[in-house]
Amino acid sequence: MKLHGSRTSPYVRKVRVYLEEAGLPYEFIEGDTRQPSLRLLSIAPVGKVPVIECEDGTVLFESLLIIEYLDRQRSADVPLLAADGAERWTTLRWHALAHALIDATTTRLQELRRPEALHMQERLEWEETRIARTLTAIESQLGSGAYLVGDHLTIADLALGVALQYIDFRYRHDWRSATRRLANWGAAIHRRASFINTLPPGFSPT
Secondary structure, three states, X not given: OEEEEOOOOHHHHHHHHHHHHHOOOOEEEEOOOOXXXXXXXXXXXXXXXXXXXXXXXXXXXXXXXXXXXXXXXXXXXXXXXXXXXXXXXXXXHHXXXXXXXHHHHHHHHHHHXXXXXXXXXXXXXXXXXXXXXXXHHHHHHOOOOOOOOOOOOOHHHHHHHHHHHHHHHHXXXXXXXXXXXXXHHHHHHOOOHHHHOOXXXXXXXX
């Protein structure tokens, strides 16, 4: 299996963390979506990563789709995303909150990458407020267990763990003081080998 992506992309990292947790071997092919290769565009015309090429020729993009597909293929006793029922929808809801954090942080970063004279302060403030509001909402809904859903790891945990470190990577600020339970949850999940082995280059965890 081949995984196309960037080592700094949180969407790609989510898949890499999953592959580490599942023990699935893969070849990582680094690419830049701002200047995608002809090969990448030929298999994924949307020009986004992550993209996987499976041994049987199946090509998939979008992190949630990739993870669910691979999770079904490996037929795990405890899947990271339940096929149906209340657990599935609870997991997807948590995943959506985590994804919102990633999207807001990415949008803020993209704005900052524009020439300084073109920065839209309103957009920066909106995304920063959205991040703070979402972190507060997550903090208020955290249970007392090690995992977000039930008593086992799910894609919700993977996504939120990636989201929290992506905030530290691209928008480092003191979010922990206002969300201490979430900070403690994140510190625990980030001790997993899957997170340690996939840290973005140049990033030093808090």
